[in-house]
Structure formats: structure tokens, C-alpha cells
Amino acid sequence: MGTASQSLPPEEAGCFALLAEAERANEYLYHVLDIGQHMLQCGGEVSRVEDSIQRLCIAYGAERADVFTITSSIVVTIYSHKFGALTQTRRISGQQYDLHRLELLNQLCRRTCGERLSLQEMKKGLEEILAAPQYGFGVQLITYALVSSSFSLFFGGSALDAAASGVIGVMLKFLDQAIRRTEANAFLSALLCSCLGGLLAGLAVRFGLGDSVDMISIGNIMLLIPGLALTNSLRDMFSGNTISGLMRFIEATLLALTIACGFALVAGLL
Amino acid sequence: MQYAVELITAFLGSLGFALLFRVRREKLLLASLGGLLAWGIYLLMGFATDQDVVRYFAASVVLTVYGEIMARVVKCPATLFIVTASIPLIPGGSLYHTMQYFMHNDLSACLAQALTTVLLAVSIAVGMLCPTAVFHLLHRRDYLRNQREKRS
Numbered sequence: 348m349g350t351a352s353q354s355l356p357p358e359e360a361g362c363f364a365l366l367a368e369a370e371r372a373n374e375y376l377y378h379v380l381d382i383g384q385h386m387l388q389c390g391g392e393v394s395r396v397e398d399s400i401q402r403l404c405i406a407y408g409a410e411r412a413d414v415f416t417i418t419s420s421i422v423v424t425i426y427s428h429k430f431g432a433l434t435q436t437r438r439i440s441g442q443q444y445d446l447h448r449l450e451l452l453n454q455l456c457r458r459t460c461g462e463r464l465s466l467q468e469m470k471k472g473l474e475e476i477l478a479a480p481q482y483g484f485g486v487q488l489i490t491y492a493l494v495s496s497s498f499s500l501f502f503g504g505s506a507l508d509a510a511a512s513g514v515i516g517v518m519l520k521f522l523d524q525a526i527r528r529t530e531a532n533a534f535l536s537a538l539l540c541s542c543l544g545g546l547l548a549g550l551a552v553r554f555g556l557g558d559s560v561d562m563i564s565i566g567n568i569m570l571l572i573p574g575l576a577l578t579n580s581l582r583d584m585f586s587g588n589t590i591s592g593l594m595r596f597i598e599a600t601l602l603a604l605t606i607a608c609g610f611a612l613v614a615g616l617l
Numbered sequence: 618m619q620y621a622v623e624l625i626t627a628f629l630g631s632l633g634f635a636l637l638f639r640v641r642r643e644k645l646l647l648a649s650l651g652g653l654l655a656w657g658i659y660l661l662m663g664f665a666t667d668q669d670v671v672r673y674f675a676a677s678v679v680l681t682v683y684g685e686i687m688a689r690v691v692k693c694p695a696t697l698f699i700v701t702a703s704i705p706l707i708p709g710g711s712l713y714h715t716m717q718y719f720m721h722n723d724l725s726a727c728l729a730q731a732l733t734t735v736l737l738a739v740s741i742a743v744g745m746l747c748p749t750a751v752f753h754l755l756h757r758r759d760y761l762r763n764q765r766e767k768r769s
């Protein structure tokens with residue numbers, strides 16, 4: 348008696364080879380999607396994510412790769428005569444701009460395609476990128492103060508307004524950090540931050556620590572307001588990613604209304 | 618004087634956002650200089666026209682060209698520069714006024730301001746799109762030429 352593989356008719360042996368190949372392809376695809384997911388989460392444009400995933404798949408031997416990305420999901424189907432058609436989807440949640448990470452992911456993607464890195468090397472590269480240090484809490488506090496006072500002056504506030512705005516900015520960061528720990532919904536976080544911002548700005552002017560509530564608030568609001576999201580959503584729509592654009596547009600509008608609501612609540616109290 | 622304050626705070630504001638977006642080292646400075654440039658162009662265009670839409674459009678075209686060039690110089694995605702440098706332009710102020718009218722129950726003023734906000738955002742978005750399209754074409758042409766040279 349020969350071994351099992353020898354006794355199999357040739358078409359079935361081919362079938363096993365196909366399955367083994369498909370299993371391997373699925374594993375590759377999984378890690379390619381990891382890169383795509385992180386790119387999207389740290390602020391990569393939809394077109395960049397689609398393009399990168401497609402290139403990676405083709406570099407790893409797919410004959411055809413169809414990628415569909417919206418802000419909350421990625422769908423990829425790859426095809427090759429060696430393993431047939433394979434599809435994986437990934438649900439994406441939570442977006443936080445991290446342009447340094449985006450840059451590193453982009454480099455990794457280029458290196459993988461250009462130098463044909465192995466799967467192990469690519470996985471190691473991704474782990475290194477995710478482990479890279481972030482700015483500390485102190486720097487973030489200074490950043491909030493810097494943005495608040497800059498925009499308070501930018502829109503025509505006095506030096507006193509800018510100072511008040513900077514201090515309120517720091518307090519907002521503390522609140523934001525506390526809320527983030529509870530993993531609350533983004534709208535609730537915006538509502539609480541705008542309430543606190545409006546309250547503190549009103550109090551500051553009442554006690555003579557600022558000249559104009561508007562000028563103090565506008566510095567703080569630049570931290571919360573979805574102006575960039577609004578612009579980016581339109582950019583998405585104009586470049587043909589209508590669904591992503593619409594989703595972001597509605598999200599931005601709702602967020603703006605939530606912030607308005609927060610300020611209105613406090614203005615009613617003061 | 619007001620112009621100087623605006624330019625300096627545009628730079629500092631962009632720097633702040635660059636930090637928020639976790640941009641690193643030498644790119645911090647380049648990205649925030651983009652914000653300064655964008656606001657400079659906006660102010661300069663003020664001598665030629667008082668149409669805000671045109672001024673925002675011109676500023677966003679220039680900042681995108683700056684971003685695409687810098688991306689090629691320091692080898693990183695153009696988004697990094699474009700997103701950060703567009704901070705002084707984004708209609709946050711206009712959006713704030715929309716919200717204010719909304720809070721004061723002045724719905725007609727709120728709608729008018731909302732329309733202005735969207736219009737400004739559109740002009741910025743379209744302004745960013747034009748240079749990006751041109752750079753893509755150039756990139757594609759180079760790529761095709763390389764492929765042809767490889768084959769021959």
C-alpha cells in the first residue's frame with residue numbers, strides 16, 4: 348500500500364493544494380488588512396487605504412484585488428488561479444489622527460511592495476510601528492493651551508482672553524482624558540467639554556479674567572469643532588468616495604449641533 | 618499689526634494642531650509653516666478681491682502645492698502637510714457663528730451662516746483637489762515612462 352497522497356486521483360490532490368494555498372492566502376490577507384485598518388484609523392484617506400491594500404495584495408501574488416473602503420469598514424476580495432477568490436471584511440471603529448504613524452505605515456507598505464518583504468518581516472514592522480512612543484500627557488496639555496490661546500488671538504481676542512482661553516484649554520484636556528478613560532460616546536464627550544468650556548468662559552468674564560466670552564470660547568471651540576472633518580468630508584465626496592464623505596459630513600454636522608447644544612445649556616444657566 | 622498677530626497665531630495654531638495630530642520633529646516646523654503660508658496667501662488675496670470664496674480657494678491651492686512638494690522633498694504622505702496647514706483656513710469661526718445664531722434662535726441668520734460655512738468648506742476642498750489631480754497626472758506620466766524604459 349502506498350501513502351495516501353500517492354493513491355489519490357490527481358484532481359483531488361490538486362484540490363488539497365488549492366486549499367492549502369487558500370489558507371496561506373487568507374493569512375496574508377488578514378495581515379494586509381491589519382495595515383489597512385491602522386492606516387484608516389490614524390487618518391489616511393480612503394483612496395490611500397484602497398490603493399495601499401491593492402498594491403500589497405498584488406505584491407503578495409494576487410492576480411486581482413478589489414478593495415472597497417468606507418470610514419467604518421474595509422472589504423477586500425482577491426483572486427488568483429492558484430487559490431480562487433477570497434474575501435475578508437473588517438469593521439473599523441474609532442479614528443484618531445496620528446500622522447506620524449500614517450507616515451510609518453506608508454513607508455512599510457512601500458517597502459513591502461518594493462523589496463518583497465516576507466510576511467514575518469511585515470508583521471514585525473507593523474508591531475514596531477504600533478509600539479512607537481506617543482507624546483506624553485504634559486505635551487498634550489501644553490498643546491491644548493497653545494491651540495486655545497493662538498486661536499483666541501487669531502480671531503481678534505485680547506491678551507487677557509488668550510490667557511483665559513489657554514487655562515480653560517488645559518482644563519478641557521483633563522476632562523477629555525477623564526472621559527476617554529470611561530470610553531464614553533464621542534457626542535457625550537463633546538457635549539460635556541462644550542458645557543465646561545462655556546461655563547468657565549462665562550465665569551472668567553464675570554470675575555474680570557477676560558474681556559469677551561466669545562473670544563475666549565472660540566479658542567477652546569477650535570479644539571472641539573469639526574471644521575477639519577467638514578472640509579475632509581467634502582474632499583472625500585469630490586474625489587468620488589461619496590458614501591464615506593456623506594457619513595463624515597453627517598457626523599460633523601451632528602457634532603457641531605451637539606457642541607452648540609452644550610453651549611446653549613450653559614448660557615441658559617449663567 | 619493685526620496682520621502680524623494673525624500670521625503668528627496662524628503659525629502657532631497650526632503647530633498646536635500638528636502636535637495634536639502627532640507629527641514629529643522636523644516635519645512639525647514644515648507643517649506649521651504651511652499654515653503660515655496659507656494664511657499669508659489669504660491675506661494677500663485680500664488686496665485683489667473681497668470675495669472670501671476666492672481667497673480661501675487660492676490659499677488652499679497654494680497650500681496643497683506646498684504640501685505635495687514637501688511630501689516629495691522629505692518623503693512622506695502629502696496629507697501630513699495638507700491637513701495641518703489647512704487649520705487656519707478651516708471654517709471653524711464660521712461654524713461657531715452658525716452655532717451662535719442657532720443658540721440665539723435666529724434661524725434665518727443661522728441658515729445663511731451655515732450655507733456660508735459649507736460654501737467655504739467646498740471652496741477649500743475643491744482648491745485642494747485641483748493641485749492633487751495635477752500631481753497625480755505627473756506622477757502617472759513618470760511611472761509610465763519608467764515602465765517603458767524598463768521594457769526597452
